[in-house]
Amino acid sequence: MELTFVKQTTLEKHIELAYAGNLESRRFISDALRVNTLSMIMEAGSGHIGSSFSAMDIVLSVYLDLVLPKGKETLQAKYISSKGHDAPGLYSILVAFGIIKEDKKLLLRRINGLPGHPDISTAGITANTGSLGMGISKGKGILEANRILKKSEPVIVLTGDGELQEGQIWESLASAVNRKLKGLLVFVDHNKIQSDTWVDKVSAIGDIPRKFESFGWQVERINGHDLAAINLSIQNWRNNQLPTVIIADTIKGKGCSFMESFPKEGDFYKYHSGATSAEDYTKAISEISERLIKIDSTVEFDNYQKSNKPPISGDSFLESWKKELINSGKQNEKIVVLDADLTLDTGTSDFSKVFPDRYIQFGIAEQDMVSAAGGLALSGLLPIVHSFASFLSGRAHEQIIVNATEKTKIIYVGALAGLIPGGPGHSHQAVSDVNSFGSVNNILIFEPSHPNQFNDLVNGQLGKHLGPVYIRFTNVPLNFSRECIPSADVPIGEASVLKQGETDCIILVGGVPTSLVSENFDKFSKSKSKILSTPWVNKINQNWYLENLSNIENVTIVQNYNMNSGFDVQFRKFLDDNSMEIKMSVIAVEEIPKSGTNQEVLNHHGFTIENIKGN
The missing domain is CATH 3.40.50.920 (Rossmann fold)
Known part of the structure; x- marks a missing residue:
């Protein structure tokens, strides 16, 4: 299979034209980088397409107008991707501007290449991100450092709209005004779809502009794909005396018609993460390339042969856990399943359909979810709490500790535990979760050696333990030899x-x-x-x-x-x-x-x- 990239020389030509005020060249660059981003993700086999595409026009404008404006050879502003999911799109911009070496574009999610989420080991990256809600706070810290060091470097932060469900976002707003951090500009990529589905279906966040205004922020709302409007909003911000947020209404998957299409009643937006099918890739490249040729008939492309990676196959822990949730729910009416915007990745989707009255979706709000689980447990129910292991063990640690002091039983489930999958990077590779949960009083930690050990687990082995429980498992299917499969029922503490x-x-x-x-x-x-x-x-x-x-x-x-x-x-x-x-x-x-x-x-x-x- 061949992968298509717009040539670096073509991009450099249009960057110069964009600096000269050519709006069509800005449109060209934005679409050209969608081509390059999609090809990077296809080569890697995974990555976030929808968010990269929805944020592309915003981030490109930030680099053209603020970070690396015309005539400047060094970075003039700090850019932080708080959402992190737009990393492939960001990398394509950094390659286009010569900040990242061009040969890295084929090394997305590879060792010594470009990590799955932003990391400061990569040229041009200001701060590590991946766990949501931290970007504005990091930006404030940089601006406070600038004050002490007598620097005048502004900070631009990109957040997602689903990310606004995370409590730290709202903690970060008041002091930015109180400290008069006028060098802070925040864009909200308001594409209205989070990991799985519509933000309003998961946990509606209400009137975003009024919420920011209530904290004293300067607020503007624009079409996030109108490059002229983005440029004007940036020019207006330069005169603001307050921290500013620009709510940019965008479309997830923008630039590719079939990725933009998601029905209001849809359950799962399939272009959030992961590579597309070969057929979808070809359709997308064809559609975007057609627009590029209309702007510049001399556009040049590079073609690369996609590397052949064996498909991942094996026995799935996730599928076994999904079945165990349903079976345990049938046997025990006190079980209530909680999830934090990761219903497909944690295996709770089927339970939510079979037992809708015993399923609670909290959105991206792990601390809230864990404390709510404490209330459920105090009322005599058995909450089973789900998130990625990194987020559950880190963000909600204090809430987990407090729940344990109440001596109730709660089962915590950390998906994506351990070193693999390796593509997303360290923000998602939970290797310190055992340290965190291990400090919880009277907790039992279970990591299945084989998917068969999920059979009758909740009401069986775990039913014998009276305190809290932590279950961790990898989402990667694993292979086992028939001659070497662990027993399905291993008594607690044995092997x-x-x-x-x-x-x-x-x-x-x-x-x-x-x-x-x-x-x-x-x-x-x-x-x-x-x-x-x-x-x-x-x-x-x-x-x-x-x-x-x-x-x-x-x-x-x-x-x-x-x-x-x-x-x-x-x-x-x-x-x-x-x-x-x-x-x-x-x-x-x-x-x-x-x-x-x-x-x-x-x-x-x-x-x-x-x-x-x-x-």
Whole structure:
């Protein structure tokens, strides 16, 4: 399959014309960068198309008029993408302006390439983003630093409209006015669709202009695809004495007719994230290219052969969890499922249709959701709370701690846990979630080693634990050899014996380590190592391990999260409690996770068969 990019020389020609005031060249650049953005995402196999397209006209104008205006060779303003999802579109702009090297455009979501969400390791990126709601606060900090350092560099922040559901946004507004931060300009990409569906269907945010005005902000509302209007609003802002927000009405997927089309009754907007089909890609490139040729018949394209990546296949933890939610809901009428705008990625969509009265969608508001779960639990119900593991464990940690002090039972579910998928980058790779949840009093942490361990989990094994529970799982389907599948029902604190051995033992914690060994089980045929797999991250049945490790001298633990958290800590305590002289080594995450393909990321962090066997 061939991928199409607009040539850098063509872009540079139109950038010069845009600087000279040619509005048609601005339109040309914006569409040309939609072509390049879509091709970057196709090569990567994932990325956010809809948000990149809706924000393109805004961000391009910010760079032309504020960040790198005509005649300036150094950046004149700081730009922060608070929403983060427009990263591919932002990268295409940075490449066009020569800030990022052109060869990086084929390295989206690759190690040593361009991470899935903005990161300051990338040229031209001001702040790390990905977890929503932080951008305005970071911008304020930069402006306060400018005051102290006697600099006059303005800060421009882009937020999404769904992002306005996040509480930190509203915390950040009052002090910006009180501190007279007139160098702060915020654009709201008001495309009216968030991750899955319409913002108003998830959690309506009301009259946005009036809300900002109530905090004392200068407010303007424009068509976010009218390049002349965007330019005029930026010129007007220069004279404002207050922090300013420009509500830019946009269309998600703008520039491609079939991506712009989403019915009001629609449940799932399919161009939020991920690459398109080959057919859709061809249609989109054809449609946009036709407009480019009308503006400039001499437009030149580069064609690249798309790299062949094997399709991801295997056993799905997400699908198994979806079934378990339905089954447990049928058995227990006290179960209430809560979600924070991630219904497809967390597996709650089917439950919401079968039990609509016991499903609550909170939008992008993790702290609110977790405290509401506390109220449900205090009323005798069993809340099951869902989000990405990074957001749930980080943003709502204090609320989780307070809930635990009330000694009720709440089940927290963190999807996208661990190193993979590696494409989104460290904001979404939850490796510190076990540290966070491990500090919660009387909590039980469960990470299935195989999807079969979700069967009858909630009312079965987890029903025996009276305190809070944290379930973490990867969204990547994993492969398992038929000769090496963990038991479906592993008692709390025990493990499944995958292979008998002599003096060495490998303990695999959760799905990714177990899959690595299982799908390469033939490589362990001559190994003398005993192999265990456990889903219990922070519980060890000492009697069981004493019996099963009686002749073991060396143990290697493999865990898909940070070193010194979870199972390795519990196992070290087990050795100390029993004065056991077993040599222990650990393969775990020891640095900020890298963004890349799943295999690149696992290899980089040492999750290889060679390391597991060698330890």
